[in-house]
Amino acid sequence: VPGSHRDGLVTDSVVEGFGQVPASYLANKTFQSVxxxxxxxxxxxxxxxxxxxxxxxxxIRWSCHFRYNNLDDPSFIERGYVHPYLYKPSDELLTPDYPVNLKLTDIFPASTTNAS
Known part of the structure; x- marks a missing residue:
């Protein structure tokens, strides 16, 4: 939503790790594709x-995100340069018994060379 960064943090809840923006905020806003x-x-x-x-x-669409903070921002300095969110991997196995050997042979076909 163009210009929405000037409104600061507008999320009012988090669902499954994603911040939720109130419908009232989005009522007269338009997302713009890039x-x-x-x-x-x-x-x-x-x-x-x-x-x-x-x-x-x-x-496949791959994406990765890198976050950075402004070292001169007084609030960043006051909290001791700590990032405002903690990102950590989930311990939950999303696909039990994956990968099965059949899938591995599709991904890594046998080689004619003897690699160790």
Whole structure:
């Protein structure tokens, strides 16, 4: 949502790890798509209200995010340079018994060389 980063943190709850923006905030706002090609990078403030759409291609969509903080921000200094959120991996196994050997042979076909 263009310009939403200027409104600060507008989430009112977190559901399954995702901040929820009140419907009343979005009532007269419009999300804007940003087309990206292979190799493109998109940078925006973590305050920007954003979402990702459904991948409508036949390919995999990969994304990674890197977060940074302004070292000169007084609130960042006051809290001892601690990041405001804790990100940690989940211990929950999402797909039990994965990968089965059949799938592994599809992913890693036998090689004609003897690799160790």
């Amino acid at each position: 087309p990206c090609r292979i190799g493109d990078a998109l940078f925006f403030s973590s305050f920007l209200v954003h979402q990702s759409g459904t991948n409508v291609t036949d390919g």
